[in-house]
Amino acid sequence: MPGYQPKVYRKQGGDELVVASGGAITVEAGGAINFPSGSANDTVLTLDIADGSAEAVYYLLSPHAGTISKIWTVTDAAVATADITITAAIGATGVTNGVVTIATAASAAGDVDSATPTAANVLTAGQAVNFTVTGGGAGGTPRVHLAMVVTR
DSSP: TTOOSSSSOOOOOOOOEETTTOOOOOOOOTTOOOOOSSSTEEEEEEESSSOOSSSSEEEEEEOEEEEEEEEEESSSSOOOOOOOOEEEEEEEEEEEEEEEEEEEEEEOOTTTTEEEEBSOEEOOOTTTEEEEEEEOOOOOOOEEEEEEEEEE
């Protein structure tokens, strides 16, 4: 058939796959499309902790299955009295290397700290992650913003 162009095709040279209007890619059972970390395959979930000096447990819900690949924190003010420790867990199981320590020493607003979990960090869709905040002393500051990266 002259002039026929399929809706899914490889461009000349073979370096690009095109899905034209009306085309689709179907992944069959057992198949997968894998993306490198830091790609569109990462979801970032955020949590605000109003008072880093108050010991409490906070929760984040993952909307999809995946692996916790990074936990970041940033503070709105200096940590005045004692280090703040934020420990991640899935249910009663602690996330291996899932502890962020926000140090008092040389502390200032905008300080960024992180943890890179290595095990016990796999989530199912709709599963909660709990973050236990300890330390920080007293005084009602600082506010802590937490970001958790979930890689599918």
